Amino acid sequence: xxxxxxxxxxxxxxxxxxxxxxxxxxxxxxxxxxxxxxEAIKRSLSRRVLAARPxxxxxxxxxxxxxxxxxxxxxxxxxxxxxxxxxxxxxxLAAETGIRTLYIKDDGQNPTASLKDRASAMAVAKALEAGxxxxxxxxxxxxxSSLAGNCxxxxxxxxxxxxxxxxxxxxAQLLIFGAHVFSVQGDYGATFRLSAAAIKKYGWYNRNAAxxxxxxxxxxxxxxxxxxxxxxxxxxxxxxxxGDGCTIAGVWKGFCDLYHAGLIDRLxxxxxxxxAGCCPIHNALRSGGPLQPMAENTLADSIAVGxxxxxxxALRAIRESNGVxxxxxDDEILAAMRLLGKSCGVFAEPAAAxxxxxLVRARKENRIPAACSVVCLISGNGLKDVANGIRAxxxxxxxxxxxxxxxx
Amino acid sequence: xxxxxxxxxxxxxxxxxxxxxxxxxxxxxxxxxxxxxxEAIKRSLSRRVLAARPxxxxxxxxxxxxxxxxxxxxxxxxxxxxxxxxxxxxxxLAAETGIRTLYIKDDGQNPTASLKDRASAMAVAKALEAGxxxxxxxxxxxxxSSLAGNCxxxxxxxxxxxxxxxxxxxxAQLLIFGAHVFSVQGDYGATFRLSAAAIKKYGWYNRNAAxxxxxxxxxxxxxxxxxxxxxxxxxxxxxxxxGDGCTIAGVWKGFCDLYHAGLIDRLxxxxxxxxAGCCPIHNALRSGGPLQPMAENTLADSIAVGxxxxxxxALRAIRESNGVxxxxxDDEILAAMRLLGKSCGVFAEPAAAxxxxxLVRARKENRIPAACSVVCLISGNGLKDVANGIRAxxxxxxxxxxxxxxxx
Numbered sequence: 001x002x003x004x005x006x007x008x009x010x011x012x013x014x015x016x017x018x019x020x021x022x023x024x025x026x027x028x029x030x031x032x033x034x035x036x037x038x039e040a041i042k043r044s045l046s047r048r049v050l051a052a053r054p055x056x057x058x059x060x061x062x063x064x065x066x067x068x069x070x071x072x073x074x075x076x077x078x079x080x081x082x083x084x085x086x087x088x089x090x091x092x093l094a095a096e097t098g099i100r101t102l103y104i105k106d107d108g109q110n111p112t113a114s115l116k117d118r119a120s121a122m123a124v125a126k127a128l129e130a131g132x133x134x135x136x137x138x139x140x141x142x143x144x145s146s147l148a149g150n151c152x153x154x155x156x157x158x159x160x161x162x163x164x165x166x167x168x169x170x171x172a173q174l175l176i177f178g179a180h181v182f183s184v185q186g187d188y189g190a191t192f193r194l195s196a197a198a199i200k201k202y203g204w205y206n207r208n209a210a211x212x213x214x215x216x217x218x219x220x221x222x223x224x225x226x227x228x229x230x231x232x233x234x235x236x237x238x239x240x241x242x243g244d245g246c247t248i249a250g251v252w253k254g255f256c257d258l259y260h261a262g263l264i265d266r267l268x269x270x271x272x273x274x275x276a277g278c279c280p281i282h283n284a285l286r287s288g289g290p291l292q293p294m295a296e297n298t299l300a301d302s303i304a305v306g307x308x309x310x311x312x313x314a315l316r317a318i319r320e321s322n323g324v325x326x327x328x329x330d331d332e333i334l335a336a337m338r339l340l341g342k343s344c345g346v347f348a349e350p351a352a353a354x355x356x357x358x359l360v361r362a363r364k365e366n367r368i369p370a371a372c373s374v375v376c377l378i379s380g381n382g383l384k385d386v387a388n389g390i391r392a393x394x395x396x397x398x399x400x401x402x403x404x405x406x407x408x
Numbered sequence: 409x410x411x412x413x414x415x416x417x418x419x420x421x422x423x424x425x426x427x428x429x430x431x432x433x434x435x436x437x438x439x440x441x442x443x444x445x446x447e448a449i450k451r452s453l454s455r456r457v458l459a460a461r462p463x464x465x466x467x468x469x470x471x472x473x474x475x476x477x478x479x480x481x482x483x484x485x486x487x488x489x490x491x492x493x494x495x496x497x498x499x500x501l502a503a504e505t506g507i508r509t510l511y512i513k514d515d516g517q518n519p520t521a522s523l524k525d526r527a528s529a530m531a532v533a534k535a536l537e538a539g540x541x542x543x544x545x546x547x548x549x550x551x552x553s554s555l556a557g558n559c560x561x562x563x564x565x566x567x568x569x570x571x572x573x574x575x576x577x578x579x580a581q582l583l584i585f586g587a588h589v590f591s592v593q594g595d596y597g598a599t600f601r602l603s604a605a606a607i608k609k610y611g612w613y614n615r616n617a618a619x620x621x622x623x624x625x626x627x628x629x630x631x632x633x634x635x636x637x638x639x640x641x642x643x644x645x646x647x648x649x650x651g652d653g654c655t656i657a658g659v660w661k662g663f664c665d666l667y668h669a670g671l672i673d674r675l676x677x678x679x680x681x682x683x684a685g686c687c688p689i690h691n692a693l694r695s696g697g698p699l700q701p702m703a704e705n706t707l708a709d710s711i712a713v714g715x716x717x718x719x720x721x722a723l724r725a726i727r728e729s730n731g732v733x734x735x736x737x738d739d740e741i742l743a744a745m746r747l748l749g750k751s752c753g754v755f756a757e758p759a760a761a762x763x764x765x766x767l768v769r770a771r772k773e774n775r776i777p778a779a780c781s782v783v784c785l786i787s788g789n790g791l792k793d794v795a796n797g798i799r800a801x802x803x804x805x806x807x808x809x810x811x812x813x814x815x816x
Contacts, residue, residue, distance in 0.1 A: 048481030080496075080753050081517070084491040093564060107488070111517065111753065113791060119495065153753030155500060160803070162599035169794035176790065178750030180816075186809035342586030344560030345519065347490050382584065383521060384792035386577035393583035396570070401594035403605030407589075 003041050007032040007213060010312060018066060020130035023211045029276035030312055032213040034066050036262040037220050047232055047263060050056040058083030058118055058221035064257055066217050067125045072345050075125050079113040079117040080153045082121040083221050087229040087375070092342040097356075098363045101373035103235070105226055105358050108381030112173070113351075114142035114251030114302075115222060115247060120207065127205040131155060136204040138195035140166040140188070141302050147207050148177035161195035163188050170384075208388055216250040223254025226375050227264055234264050236372035237324070239362075240379070241354035245281055245314025247379060248272055251315035255391075266376060267327040268375075270323035271368065272314075273358025275333065275401040278304050281311050282325045285318060299388055302380060304349035320337030324367050328357040335394040336360065337382065347382035347389070355379070409646035410473050415440040417622060418682030418720060426474060428538035432618045434442040439718055440621040441661075446668040455640055455671060457814045464528055465726050466491030472665055474531045474625050482535050488561045490529040491629050495637040495783070501751040505764075506771045510767065511643070513634055514754050516789030520557040520581070521786040522710075522757075523630060523655060524551035528558040528615065529598035530626030535613040541565060544612040546603035548574040548596070549710050550788055556585035557616050567612060575709075610763055618717035624658040631662025632785050635672055642672050644780035645732070645772075647679040647770075648787070649762035653689055653722025656789060660725035678731035678784075680722075681766025683741065686712050689719050690733045693726060697736035707738050707796055710759035710788060732775050736765040742800040743791065745769065750773050753795070755790035763787070 005357060007016045007378040011030030016022060018034060025032060043327075044061045053060050054075055060083075062072035085107045094102035100105060110117040122145070127135050138161040139145055151158045163186065174181045184191040198208050206212060225233060236254070242248050248270060258264045274282050277297030284291040291311045296304040308314070333350050336357035340346050348356075355376050362368045382389050399406060415424040419438030424430060426442060428631060433440060450510045453471045461468050461485055468491075470480035477526055493515045502510035518525035524793060528551065535543050546569040559566045566587040570579060571594065583588045592599040607614050642663070650656050656678060664671045682690050685705030692699040699719045704712040716722070726733060736744075740757050744765035748754050756764075763784050790797050807814060 037483045078497075079566060081494040081576075086519075087486075088561075089486075106519075109517070109519065111494075112755070113789075114703070129636075149749075149753040149755070150752055153496075164806070168798050171799040171804055172794060173755060173790070175804065176745060176749035176755050176797055177753060179747075181804035183804040184806045184807055184809050190809035194807070194809055194811055194814060195770040198814055201814075202816070328537040337584060338586075341557075341584035342560055345557040345559070345585055347520070347557070347581060347584050366551070375442050375565075381521075381791065382581070383789065386580060386794070389580040389584055393580040396579055396583065396589035399592055399602070399603055401592050401598035402601055406606055408610070 001066055001068055002038050002262060003063050003217045005037050010036050014385050020126045021208065022213065027232035033314060034213050034217055045261060051172055056084045057081055058121065058218070061221060061224045061253070061297065062133050062154050064224060064261065066214055068129060069164045071125050071129055071183045072283040074128070075121060078126065078154065079148055080117065080212055082110055083225060085109045085225070087226060088344060088346070091195070093339070096339065098370050099359070099374050100371050101377045104340070104346055105222065105375055105377045106343050107377060107379050108352060112146045113145060113381035113384055114217065116142040117150060118207060118221050119143070119218040122214050123147060123156045123205070123207040124150050124156060126214045127156065130205060132158065132205040134204045135207050136160065136195060138201050138208040140170060140193045142158045142384070143165065143207070145170060145173045148174045148179040152177040159198065161191045163191045170389045184364040187196055210244055210246055216246055216253060219250030219357060220375060221255065221256030223251045224258060227255070232264055234266050234268050235375045236268060237271045237368055237374045238268045238373055239273060239359045240377040241300070241303050241351050241358070242281055242314060243351065244307040244308045245311050249313035249317045252321060263322060266322060270318050270321040271362055272325045272359060273320050273354050274327050274331050275300050275354060276327040277305060278306055279327045280306060283307060284311060285315055285325055295388055300333055300350035300354050301353060301385070302349060326358045326360055326362050326367065327333065328354060328361055332357040332361060337389070337392040346378060348378045349380040349382050349385045350388050352378040352380045357370060409474055409476055411444050411471050413443045416443050416686055417588060427756055428534045430451045430621065431614065432501040440722060441622050442625055444472065444665065449669045451676050453669060459634060464492045465489055466529065469629060472632060472669065473711070476537060479533050479537055480792070482536070483501055483529060486562065487529055487532065488558055490518055490524065490525045492631060493517045493633070495634060496669040496754070498752050503746070504751060505768050506778050507782050508806050511783045512556060512748070512752050512754055513630065513783055513785045515630060515785060515787050516756060516760060520554045521789035523556060523627065524554040524781070525558060526629050527551070527623040527626040528554035530564045530622050531555060531613070531615040532558050532564060535564065535623045538613060540613040542567065542612045543615050544568065544607050545615040546570070546600045547577060549565060550792070551579060553581045554581045556587040560585040564609045567606065569599045570598045577693045599756060606629065618654055618700070619650055624654055624661060624721070625653055627658030628662030628665065631659045632666060635666050637662070637742050640672055642674050642676050643783045644676060645776055645782045646676045646785065647681060647763045647767045647782055649711050649759050649766070650689055650722060651713040651759065652716045653719050656726045657721035658784070661728060675729060678726050678729040679766060679770055680726050680731055680733045681710060681762050683708050683762060684735040684737050686714055687735045688714060689716060692719060692733060693733055704706055707795070708741055708758035710757065711762060732770055734766045734770050734775065735760060736769055740765040745800040754785045754786060757788040757790050757793045758796050760786040760788045802815050
């Protein structure tokens, strides 16, 4: 990895070699950041070099990723086509929300229909470098299905632990991708503990975004794309929903890396959106104290994380960016699903529409100005959660099959 | 439309001006084909010109599409990002099916998750040129959801008629996209008749792929992409599932247009796959007589078309290509869903996996040789039909939450 210097502990500052298997700081157990040689990147990578590069996946940013050149090339050639999701200008939606300029980044267009494909593709790449061909995780949602899909494409095995109550549709997706799925007779805590023990016992590669620093480097490619798609004009705000906090931390890392590498000349402010029924990261942000667990009272299941396993990077990102934090109700989330579908033709899962709901609320409360540019990151496809799509969409009009009687 | 000569009736041969509103032959009511000036296209379009074109949507093939240059540019800039779906080499799956070379074209990666986006984007383009801003259709499936999504993005209104029994999830997708949805108290026949009367009464633009020749020109872009993605090396066979027959006719038209325009030097053979429980087109193919309606006994709802409204173009395509026609059972379709997911990380809806099921059967019966290259077209995403995903996928293993007891 020509451009990676090492990893650094965000708590004690210790530097650690960036081997494929690293997880947390060996000294204090703190989270690690991947640090690049930005001066060397500046010499190799420029806006012009990128513009001439045809590669249409997240691997086009190889110099800014913690993988060997050969790994990036192999993933580009043999993996699922992850990344390069569309960035749609949304003038109608901008007018409706009272924003000067608005873009929708539709990451629900990834191969398994969520942003998590970026992290899972990175997990596959690092497992390849570590010489492993089995990856495991515990999850009921997008992380699991994206891992299963990306591993199937790479010919790797996956072991996935889900709590017994996991939605059948998501379990079906896992099984279709050929994952070994264990339905654990217990809650998510019990499932996580069982998976941790099994991962240790069998020596599988661990896909855990809250611990493994490389996964965040995969997620950051959403930010790299946004900057390039906007011709390196950084938006004033980046709106995104927050559950365990890994995505907002990843996106922020992406913008910071671009800034350090001289590809952009300023940073956006983060508009962090949580569900009002489950907002422990925002509570910690305001109190300044340690994170307090919270109940998971929201229909937006992908961000219903009452006890984020590692909120530190998320809190740091929101603070460093001089960010804005807003919470929204489930009704606002459902309304945002309708608004986005109707004005843009984009069907978002509830957790994804939460970002737009937060933007609407932030404007209503005048927490962000009208004269600004915003990118709203849609992190997952509404087809993942049809039940809540129905809840948001309402009912069609019932009509008799008689042409004579029909009127609008 | 610089490169379009006119339309020609496939029955009586009458030429018709290619206005945006044309549907069928004014003389005999027959279906129309769009005819291009292939010599002029040869002078403007080459493999090299295309290779240098950055446009990443179906609109990159503007010279081969029946739209004005400005319309193509507008759709590329303002529409959903339709087309340019991935073509995955599938060496493992090739080995399992006993084929030398196999590629999977994943059209479930389109914005509303099916190939139908290509036709609906074309409907929007032609409605724009006709000065209309309302489009209507009757459908319960992918045609309706793709029309609703593409129209929402374009700021157009849609009126969609569905039979009362339409699956709730698909209706939800329509309503999320802001379509006016009428749930008709009757079967599909009654729904179609009501929609036809309403379209006439209110003067809406008619999106009916079996009649409107432009929609087929949208679908053909799947073929253009396959050829370009394979660096113009045409595969020996193209496997695809067949319901109303518009897609196979469109794909064949695409290869024929490329051939006439000098971009490819041979044509593939079509491997047409229908469900054994609903195969009226194949029956007509074998009998040589007129099409006989058939019951719709298959779980692959998108190709459960017992009375195709216009099989002529499909029959012509299969015959002209010296094609192979096979039927598969529902069990074979479910098995193909698992096989595709496990070996490629692609989740297909039943009708989409039918193409692969047909390839497996064609090899078993030695109806195509082992030493050949095949592209298998996956026409829709499995997230569209989670119930059958569950049916195909089976059940996970239930385990106790005890690390001590856990074994593989």
